Amino acid sequence: MKKQLATAAPAVAVTVVSMVLTLAVVVMWLGGSMPWPITLVVGLGLDGGWLATLAYERRLAAQGDHSTPVTVVGWVFGLAATGVLVAHALGEESTGAWLAVSWLPLGAKLLWLVHGMWERTALTPVALDAIRGIQQEARDEAAVARARLRAQAGTEETRLTAVTEAGSRVARVQAKTAERLSGAWATLEAARQGEGTARALTCVTERVTPGAQPSWELPVWSAAEARALLESAPALSDTDIEWIVTDIIGTEAQKGRSVSYREVATLFREAGHSASETRLRAAWRRVTTTAS
Known part of the structure:
Protein backbone atom coordinates (compact mmCIF):
# COMPACT_ATOMS: atom_id res chain seq x y z
CA MET A 1 0.00 0.00 0.00
CA THR A 124 1.61 -9.57 -3.60
CA PRO A 125 3.55 -10.00 -0.33
CA VAL A 126 3.09 -13.76 -0.59
CA ALA A 127 4.69 -13.82 -4.04
CA LEU A 128 7.51 -11.55 -2.86
CA ASP A 129 8.16 -13.84 0.12
CA ALA A 130 8.22 -16.85 -2.21
CA ILE A 131 10.71 -15.11 -4.51
CA ARG A 132 12.91 -14.18 -1.56
CA GLY A 133 12.76 -17.79 -0.34
CA ILE A 134 13.78 -19.11 -3.76
CA GLN A 135 16.63 -16.65 -4.00
CA GLN A 136 17.83 -17.52 -0.50
CA GLU A 137 17.63 -21.24 -1.29
CA ALA A 138 19.68 -20.70 -4.44
CA ARG A 139 22.28 -18.73 -2.47
CA ASP A 140 22.42 -21.49 0.16
CA GLU A 141 22.90 -24.20 -2.46
CA ALA A 142 25.62 -22.17 -4.17
CA ALA A 143 27.41 -21.66 -0.84
CA VAL A 144 27.20 -25.38 -0.01
CA ALA A 145 28.48 -26.27 -3.49
CA ARG A 146 31.41 -23.87 -3.12
CA ALA A 147 32.25 -25.30 0.31
CA ARG A 148 32.06 -28.86 -1.04
CA LEU A 149 34.35 -27.98 -3.95
CA ARG A 150 36.85 -26.30 -1.62
CA ALA A 151 36.82 -29.33 0.70
CA GLN A 152 37.31 -31.73 -2.21
CA ALA A 153 40.13 -29.59 -3.56
CA GLY A 154 41.81 -29.56 -0.14
CA THR A 155 41.44 -33.34 0.20
CA GLU A 156 42.82 -33.92 -3.28
CA GLU A 157 45.72 -31.60 -2.56
CA THR A 158 46.50 -33.48 0.67
CA ARG A 159 46.30 -36.83 -1.14
CA LEU A 160 48.57 -35.69 -3.95
CA THR A 161 51.05 -34.29 -1.43
CA ALA A 162 51.09 -37.60 0.46
CA VAL A 163 51.50 -39.61 -2.75
CA THR A 164 54.28 -37.31 -3.92
CA GLU A 165 56.11 -37.56 -0.62
CA ALA A 166 55.74 -41.36 -0.58
CA GLY A 167 57.02 -41.59 -4.14
CA SER A 168 59.93 -39.36 -3.24
CA ARG A 169 60.79 -41.60 -0.28
CA VAL A 170 60.59 -44.72 -2.47
CA ALA A 171 62.81 -43.08 -5.07
CA ARG A 172 65.37 -42.14 -2.41
CA VAL A 173 65.38 -45.71 -1.01
CA GLN A 174 65.77 -47.16 -4.49
CA ALA A 175 68.61 -44.76 -5.24
CA LYS A 176 70.40 -45.68 -2.00
CA THR A 177 69.87 -49.40 -2.66
CA ALA A 178 71.19 -49.08 -6.21
CA GLU A 179 74.18 -47.17 -4.91
CA ARG A 180 74.94 -49.87 -2.33
CA LEU A 181 74.54 -52.67 -4.89
CA SER A 182 76.80 -50.81 -7.29
CA GLY A 183 79.42 -50.44 -4.58
CA ALA A 184 79.16 -54.11 -3.63
CA TRP A 185 79.46 -55.16 -7.26
CA ALA A 186 82.46 -52.91 -7.76
CA THR A 187 84.08 -54.44 -4.67
CA LEU A 188 83.48 -57.97 -5.96
CA GLU A 189 84.80 -57.06 -9.39
CA ALA A 190 87.88 -55.47 -7.86
CA ALA A 191 88.47 -58.59 -5.77
CA ARG A 192 88.06 -60.79 -8.84
CA GLN A 193 90.50 -58.78 -10.89
CA GLY A 194 92.96 -58.29 -8.01
CA GLU A 195 96.50 -59.63 -8.17
CA GLY A 196 96.18 -61.52 -4.85
CA THR A 197 93.05 -63.42 -5.86
CA ALA A 198 94.97 -66.20 -7.63
CA ARG A 199 97.31 -66.75 -4.71
CA ALA A 200 94.35 -66.89 -2.29
CA LEU A 201 92.55 -69.41 -4.47
CA THR A 202 95.71 -71.52 -4.75
CA CYS A 203 95.84 -71.79 -0.97
CA VAL A 204 92.19 -72.68 -0.35
CA THR A 205 91.08 -74.49 -3.51
CA GLU A 206 91.63 -78.23 -3.72
CA ARG A 207 91.21 -78.68 -7.48
CA VAL A 208 93.56 -76.01 -8.67
CA THR A 209 95.93 -77.48 -11.25
CA PRO A 210 99.58 -76.63 -10.57
CA GLY A 211 100.73 -73.98 -12.94
CA ALA A 212 97.19 -72.92 -13.93
CA GLN A 213 95.82 -69.52 -13.22
CA PRO A 214 92.79 -69.93 -10.89
CA SER A 215 89.79 -67.68 -11.32
CA TRP A 216 86.30 -67.36 -9.91
CA GLU A 217 83.12 -65.94 -11.24
CA LEU A 218 80.81 -63.31 -9.77
CA PRO A 219 77.32 -64.45 -8.66
CA VAL A 220 74.60 -64.24 -11.24
CA TRP A 221 71.39 -62.48 -10.26
CA SER A 222 68.21 -62.50 -12.28
CA ALA A 223 65.30 -60.02 -12.31
CA ALA A 224 62.74 -60.07 -9.52
CA GLU A 225 60.10 -61.54 -11.78
CA ALA A 226 62.41 -64.32 -12.95
CA ARG A 227 63.38 -65.12 -9.36
CA ALA A 228 59.70 -65.34 -8.39
CA LEU A 229 59.09 -67.82 -11.22
CA LEU A 230 62.17 -69.83 -10.27
CA GLU A 231 61.19 -69.96 -6.62
CA SER A 232 57.78 -71.32 -7.55
CA ALA A 233 59.34 -74.15 -9.64
CA PRO A 234 59.83 -77.64 -8.05
CA ALA A 235 63.22 -78.30 -6.41
CA LEU A 236 65.82 -80.21 -8.46
CA SER A 237 68.11 -82.90 -7.14
CA ASP A 238 71.87 -82.74 -7.59
CA THR A 239 71.64 -85.41 -10.30
CA ASP A 240 69.03 -83.38 -12.19
CA ILE A 241 71.17 -80.26 -11.94
CA GLU A 242 74.23 -82.14 -13.24
CA TRP A 243 72.20 -83.54 -16.13
CA ILE A 244 70.90 -80.08 -17.07
CA VAL A 245 74.37 -78.52 -16.83
CA THR A 246 75.79 -81.37 -18.94
CA ASP A 247 73.07 -80.80 -21.53
CA ILE A 248 73.76 -77.07 -21.66
CA ILE A 249 77.49 -77.57 -22.05
CA GLY A 250 76.96 -80.24 -24.74
CA THR A 251 74.51 -78.06 -26.65
CA GLU A 252 76.89 -75.12 -26.64
CA ALA A 253 79.80 -77.41 -27.60
CA GLN A 254 77.87 -78.51 -30.69
CA LYS A 255 77.72 -74.84 -31.62
CA GLY A 256 81.49 -74.65 -31.28
CA ARG A 257 81.40 -72.60 -28.10
CA SER A 258 83.00 -73.27 -24.73
CA VAL A 259 80.95 -71.70 -21.99
CA SER A 260 81.99 -70.39 -18.60
CA TYR A 261 80.14 -70.88 -15.37
CA ARG A 262 78.41 -67.51 -15.69
CA GLU A 263 77.06 -68.40 -19.13
CA VAL A 264 75.93 -71.83 -17.88
CA ALA A 265 74.18 -70.25 -14.88
CA THR A 266 72.45 -67.72 -17.15
CA LEU A 267 71.26 -70.40 -19.60
CA PHE A 268 70.21 -72.63 -16.67
CA ARG A 269 67.92 -69.96 -15.23
CA GLU A 270 66.67 -68.77 -18.62
CA ALA A 271 65.49 -72.33 -19.19
CA GLY A 272 63.22 -71.96 -16.15
CA HIS A 273 65.19 -74.06 -13.65
CA SER A 274 65.80 -73.14 -10.05
CA ALA A 275 68.83 -73.98 -7.89
CA SER A 276 70.95 -72.26 -5.32
CA GLU A 277 74.24 -70.69 -6.35
CA THR A 278 76.21 -73.21 -4.25
CA ARG A 279 74.52 -76.31 -5.70
CA LEU A 280 74.70 -75.02 -9.27
CA ARG A 281 78.40 -74.16 -8.96
CA ALA A 282 79.12 -77.55 -7.37
CA ALA A 283 77.30 -79.34 -10.21
CA TRP A 284 79.24 -77.33 -12.80
CA ARG A 285 82.53 -78.21 -11.14
CA ARG A 286 81.62 -81.89 -11.02
CA VAL A 287 80.64 -81.91 -14.68
CA THR A 288 83.70 -80.00 -15.85
CA THR A 289 86.03 -82.09 -13.67
CA THR A 290 84.58 -85.33 -15.00
CA ALA A 291 84.81 -84.05 -18.55
CA SER A 292 88.44 -83.09 -18.09
Whole structure:
Protein backbone atom coordinates (compact mmCIF):
# COMPACT_ATOMS: atom_id res chain seq x y z
CA MET A 1 0.00 0.00 0.00
CA LYS A 2 2.81 2.40 0.84
CA LYS A 3 4.55 1.66 -2.45
CA GLN A 4 1.28 2.27 -4.31
CA LEU A 5 0.90 5.68 -2.64
CA ALA A 6 4.51 6.46 -3.55
CA THR A 7 3.61 6.33 -7.26
CA ALA A 8 -0.02 7.53 -7.10
CA ALA A 9 0.49 10.60 -4.86
CA PRO A 10 2.72 12.52 -7.32
CA ALA A 11 0.32 11.79 -10.18
CA VAL A 12 -2.67 12.99 -8.13
CA ALA A 13 -0.84 16.17 -7.03
CA VAL A 14 0.26 17.12 -10.56
CA THR A 15 -3.24 16.38 -11.89
CA VAL A 16 -4.91 18.69 -9.33
CA VAL A 17 -2.41 21.50 -9.96
CA SER A 18 -2.77 21.05 -13.71
CA MET A 19 -6.61 21.21 -13.55
CA VAL A 20 -6.59 24.31 -11.33
CA LEU A 21 -4.03 26.02 -13.55
CA THR A 22 -5.97 25.15 -16.71
CA LEU A 23 -9.22 26.48 -15.25
CA ALA A 24 -7.54 29.71 -14.15
CA VAL A 25 -5.90 30.26 -17.52
CA VAL A 26 -9.16 29.69 -19.39
CA VAL A 27 -10.99 32.17 -17.14
CA MET A 28 -8.22 34.77 -17.47
CA TRP A 29 -7.80 34.25 -21.20
CA LEU A 30 -11.41 34.24 -22.26
CA GLY A 31 -12.77 36.52 -19.49
CA GLY A 32 -12.29 39.67 -21.58
CA SER A 33 -14.25 38.41 -24.55
CA MET A 34 -17.16 36.57 -22.91
CA PRO A 35 -18.90 36.46 -19.54
CA TRP A 36 -16.98 34.70 -16.80
CA PRO A 37 -19.69 32.02 -16.22
CA ILE A 38 -19.17 30.84 -19.78
CA THR A 39 -15.40 30.79 -19.41
CA LEU A 40 -15.83 28.88 -16.15
CA VAL A 41 -17.99 26.32 -17.95
CA VAL A 42 -15.36 25.99 -20.71
CA GLY A 43 -12.57 25.46 -18.19
CA LEU A 44 -14.57 22.99 -16.14
CA GLY A 45 -15.58 21.15 -19.30
CA LEU A 46 -11.95 20.76 -20.34
CA ASP A 47 -10.91 19.60 -16.88
CA GLY A 48 -14.03 17.45 -16.51
CA GLY A 49 -13.44 15.62 -19.79
CA TRP A 50 -9.87 14.95 -18.82
CA LEU A 51 -10.86 13.79 -15.33
CA ALA A 52 -13.63 11.54 -16.72
CA THR A 53 -11.30 9.77 -19.16
CA LEU A 54 -8.72 9.40 -16.42
CA ALA A 55 -11.24 7.85 -14.04
CA TYR A 56 -12.43 5.45 -16.74
CA GLU A 57 -8.85 4.43 -17.51
CA ARG A 58 -8.22 3.77 -13.82
CA ARG A 59 -11.39 1.64 -13.61
CA LEU A 60 -10.33 -0.45 -16.61
CA ALA A 61 -6.84 -0.84 -15.16
CA ALA A 62 -8.30 -2.09 -11.86
CA GLN A 63 -10.20 -4.75 -13.83
CA GLY A 64 -7.09 -5.76 -15.73
CA ASP A 65 -8.45 -4.32 -18.96
CA HIS A 66 -7.42 -1.61 -21.40
CA SER A 67 -9.20 0.56 -23.96
CA THR A 68 -7.23 2.28 -26.69
CA PRO A 69 -9.99 4.82 -27.61
CA VAL A 70 -10.29 5.97 -24.00
CA THR A 71 -6.52 6.34 -23.80
CA VAL A 72 -6.47 8.37 -27.03
CA VAL A 73 -9.26 10.64 -25.77
CA GLY A 74 -7.40 11.16 -22.50
CA TRP A 75 -4.24 12.19 -24.34
CA VAL A 76 -6.30 14.53 -26.57
CA PHE A 77 -7.66 16.30 -23.47
CA GLY A 78 -4.11 16.49 -22.06
CA LEU A 79 -2.76 17.96 -25.28
CA ALA A 80 -5.67 20.43 -25.44
CA ALA A 81 -4.98 21.64 -21.90
CA THR A 82 -1.28 21.95 -22.70
CA GLY A 83 -2.11 23.88 -25.90
CA VAL A 84 -4.30 26.30 -23.92
CA LEU A 85 -1.49 26.95 -21.46
CA VAL A 86 1.09 27.45 -24.22
CA ALA A 87 -1.20 29.82 -26.18
CA HIS A 88 -1.87 31.85 -23.04
CA ALA A 89 1.86 31.96 -22.23
CA LEU A 90 2.70 33.35 -25.66
CA GLY A 91 0.29 36.25 -25.17
CA GLU A 92 1.59 37.28 -21.74
CA GLU A 93 4.50 39.52 -20.91
CA SER A 94 6.14 36.90 -18.67
CA THR A 95 6.13 34.20 -21.34
CA GLY A 96 8.87 32.10 -19.75
CA ALA A 97 7.10 31.76 -16.41
CA TRP A 98 3.86 30.55 -18.02
CA LEU A 99 5.69 28.22 -20.38
CA ALA A 100 7.47 26.72 -17.37
CA VAL A 101 4.14 25.39 -16.06
CA SER A 102 2.51 24.55 -19.38
CA TRP A 103 3.88 20.97 -19.27
CA LEU A 104 1.84 20.04 -16.18
CA PRO A 105 -1.10 18.36 -18.05
CA LEU A 106 1.24 16.13 -20.05
CA GLY A 107 3.33 15.52 -16.93
CA ALA A 108 0.24 14.33 -15.08
CA LYS A 109 -0.60 11.91 -17.91
CA LEU A 110 2.95 10.53 -17.86
CA LEU A 111 2.86 10.05 -14.09
CA TRP A 112 -0.42 8.13 -14.36
CA LEU A 113 1.20 6.01 -17.08
CA VAL A 114 4.08 5.19 -14.73
CA HIS A 115 1.65 4.35 -11.95
CA GLY A 116 -0.29 2.02 -14.26
CA MET A 117 2.93 0.22 -15.25
CA TRP A 118 3.79 -0.25 -11.56
CA GLU A 119 0.35 -1.73 -10.90
CA ARG A 120 0.71 -4.18 -13.77
CA THR A 121 4.06 -5.40 -12.46
CA ALA A 122 3.32 -5.27 -8.72
CA LEU A 123 3.39 -8.52 -6.76
CA THR A 124 1.61 -9.57 -3.60
CA PRO A 125 3.55 -10.00 -0.33
CA VAL A 126 3.09 -13.76 -0.59
CA ALA A 127 4.69 -13.82 -4.04
CA LEU A 128 7.51 -11.55 -2.86
CA ASP A 129 8.16 -13.84 0.12
CA ALA A 130 8.22 -16.85 -2.21
CA ILE A 131 10.71 -15.11 -4.51
CA ARG A 132 12.91 -14.18 -1.56
CA GLY A 133 12.76 -17.79 -0.34
CA ILE A 134 13.78 -19.11 -3.76
CA GLN A 135 16.63 -16.65 -4.00
CA GLN A 136 17.83 -17.52 -0.50
CA GLU A 137 17.63 -21.24 -1.29
CA ALA A 138 19.68 -20.70 -4.44
CA ARG A 139 22.28 -18.73 -2.47
CA ASP A 140 22.42 -21.49 0.16
CA GLU A 141 22.90 -24.20 -2.46
CA ALA A 142 25.62 -22.17 -4.17
CA ALA A 143 27.41 -21.66 -0.84
CA VAL A 144 27.20 -25.38 -0.01
CA ALA A 145 28.48 -26.27 -3.49
CA ARG A 146 31.41 -23.87 -3.12
CA ALA A 147 32.25 -25.30 0.31
CA ARG A 148 32.06 -28.86 -1.04
CA LEU A 149 34.35 -27.98 -3.95
CA ARG A 150 36.85 -26.30 -1.62
CA ALA A 151 36.82 -29.33 0.70
CA GLN A 152 37.31 -31.73 -2.21
CA ALA A 153 40.13 -29.59 -3.56
CA GLY A 154 41.81 -29.56 -0.14
CA THR A 155 41.44 -33.34 0.20
CA GLU A 156 42.82 -33.92 -3.28
CA GLU A 157 45.72 -31.60 -2.56
CA THR A 158 46.50 -33.48 0.67
CA ARG A 159 46.30 -36.83 -1.14
CA LEU A 160 48.57 -35.69 -3.95
CA THR A 161 51.05 -34.29 -1.43
CA ALA A 162 51.09 -37.60 0.46
CA VAL A 163 51.50 -39.61 -2.75
CA THR A 164 54.28 -37.31 -3.92
CA GLU A 165 56.11 -37.56 -0.62
CA ALA A 166 55.74 -41.36 -0.58
CA GLY A 167 57.02 -41.59 -4.14
CA SER A 168 59.93 -39.36 -3.24
CA ARG A 169 60.79 -41.60 -0.28
CA VAL A 170 60.59 -44.72 -2.47
CA ALA A 171 62.81 -43.08 -5.07
CA ARG A 172 65.37 -42.14 -2.41
CA VAL A 173 65.38 -45.71 -1.01
CA GLN A 174 65.77 -47.16 -4.49
CA ALA A 175 68.61 -44.76 -5.24
CA LYS A 176 70.40 -45.68 -2.00
CA THR A 177 69.87 -49.40 -2.66
CA ALA A 178 71.19 -49.08 -6.21
CA GLU A 179 74.18 -47.17 -4.91
CA ARG A 180 74.94 -49.87 -2.33
CA LEU A 181 74.54 -52.67 -4.89
CA SER A 182 76.80 -50.81 -7.29
CA GLY A 183 79.42 -50.44 -4.58
CA ALA A 184 79.16 -54.11 -3.63
CA TRP A 185 79.46 -55.16 -7.26
CA ALA A 186 82.46 -52.91 -7.76
CA THR A 187 84.08 -54.44 -4.67
CA LEU A 188 83.48 -57.97 -5.96
CA GLU A 189 84.80 -57.06 -9.39
CA ALA A 190 87.88 -55.47 -7.86
CA ALA A 191 88.47 -58.59 -5.77
CA ARG A 192 88.06 -60.79 -8.84
CA GLN A 193 90.50 -58.78 -10.89
CA GLY A 194 92.96 -58.29 -8.01
CA GLU A 195 96.50 -59.63 -8.17
CA GLY A 196 96.18 -61.52 -4.85
CA THR A 197 93.05 -63.42 -5.86
CA ALA A 198 94.97 -66.20 -7.63
CA ARG A 199 97.31 -66.75 -4.71
CA ALA A 200 94.35 -66.89 -2.29
CA LEU A 201 92.55 -69.41 -4.47
CA THR A 202 95.71 -71.52 -4.75
CA CYS A 203 95.84 -71.79 -0.97
CA VAL A 204 92.19 -72.68 -0.35
CA THR A 205 91.08 -74.49 -3.51
CA GLU A 206 91.63 -78.23 -3.72
CA ARG A 207 91.21 -78.68 -7.48
CA VAL A 208 93.56 -76.01 -8.67
CA THR A 209 95.93 -77.48 -11.25
CA PRO A 210 99.58 -76.63 -10.57
CA GLY A 211 100.73 -73.98 -12.94
CA ALA A 212 97.19 -72.92 -13.93
CA GLN A 213 95.82 -69.52 -13.22
CA PRO A 214 92.79 -69.93 -10.89
CA SER A 215 89.79 -67.68 -11.32
CA TRP A 216 86.30 -67.36 -9.91
CA GLU A 217 83.12 -65.94 -11.24
CA LEU A 218 80.81 -63.31 -9.77
CA PRO A 219 77.32 -64.45 -8.66
CA VAL A 220 74.60 -64.24 -11.24
CA TRP A 221 71.39 -62.48 -10.26
CA SER A 222 68.21 -62.50 -12.28
CA ALA A 223 65.30 -60.02 -12.31
CA ALA A 224 62.74 -60.07 -9.52
CA GLU A 225 60.10 -61.54 -11.78
CA ALA A 226 62.41 -64.32 -12.95
CA ARG A 227 63.38 -65.12 -9.36
CA ALA A 228 59.70 -65.34 -8.39
CA LEU A 229 59.09 -67.82 -11.22
CA LEU A 230 62.17 -69.83 -10.27
CA GLU A 231 61.19 -69.96 -6.62
CA SER A 232 57.78 -71.32 -7.55
CA ALA A 233 59.34 -74.15 -9.64
CA PRO A 234 59.83 -77.64 -8.05
CA ALA A 235 63.22 -78.30 -6.41
CA LEU A 236 65.82 -80.21 -8.46
CA SER A 237 68.11 -82.90 -7.14
CA ASP A 238 71.87 -82.74 -7.59
CA THR A 239 71.64 -85.41 -10.30
CA ASP A 240 69.03 -83.38 -12.19
CA ILE A 241 71.17 -80.26 -11.94
CA GLU A 242 74.23 -82.14 -13.24
CA TRP A 243 72.20 -83.54 -16.13
CA ILE A 244 70.90 -80.08 -17.07
CA VAL A 245 74.37 -78.52 -16.83
CA THR A 246 75.79 -81.37 -18.94
CA ASP A 247 73.07 -80.80 -21.53
CA ILE A 248 73.76 -77.07 -21.66
CA ILE A 249 77.49 -77.57 -22.05
CA GLY A 250 76.96 -80.24 -24.74
CA THR A 251 74.51 -78.06 -26.65
CA GLU A 252 76.89 -75.12 -26.64
CA ALA A 253 79.80 -77.41 -27.60
CA GLN A 254 77.87 -78.51 -30.69
CA LYS A 255 77.72 -74.84 -31.62
CA GLY A 256 81.49 -74.65 -31.28
CA ARG A 257 81.40 -72.60 -28.10
CA SER A 258 83.00 -73.27 -24.73
CA VAL A 259 80.95 -71.70 -21.99
CA SER A 260 81.99 -70.39 -18.60
CA TYR A 261 80.14 -70.88 -15.37
CA ARG A 262 78.41 -67.51 -15.69
CA GLU A 263 77.06 -68.40 -19.13
CA VAL A 264 75.93 -71.83 -17.88
CA ALA A 265 74.18 -70.25 -14.88
CA THR A 266 72.45 -67.72 -17.15
CA LEU A 267 71.26 -70.40 -19.60
CA PHE A 268 70.21 -72.63 -16.67
CA ARG A 269 67.92 -69.96 -15.23
CA GLU A 270 66.67 -68.77 -18.62
CA ALA A 271 65.49 -72.33 -19.19
CA GLY A 272 63.22 -71.96 -16.15
CA HIS A 273 65.19 -74.06 -13.65
CA SER A 274 65.80 -73.14 -10.05
CA ALA A 275 68.83 -73.98 -7.89
CA SER A 276 70.95 -72.26 -5.32
CA GLU A 277 74.24 -70.69 -6.35
CA THR A 278 76.21 -73.21 -4.25
CA ARG A 279 74.52 -76.31 -5.70
CA LEU A 280 74.70 -75.02 -9.27
CA ARG A 281 78.40 -74.16 -8.96
CA ALA A 282 79.12 -77.55 -7.37
CA ALA A 283 77.30 -79.34 -10.21
CA TRP A 284 79.24 -77.33 -12.80
CA ARG A 285 82.53 -78.21 -11.14
CA ARG A 286 81.62 -81.89 -11.02
CA VAL A 287 80.64 -81.91 -14.68
CA THR A 288 83.70 -80.00 -15.85
CA THR A 289 86.03 -82.09 -13.67
CA THR A 290 84.58 -85.33 -15.00
CA ALA A 291 84.81 -84.05 -18.55
CA SER A 292 88.44 -83.09 -18.09
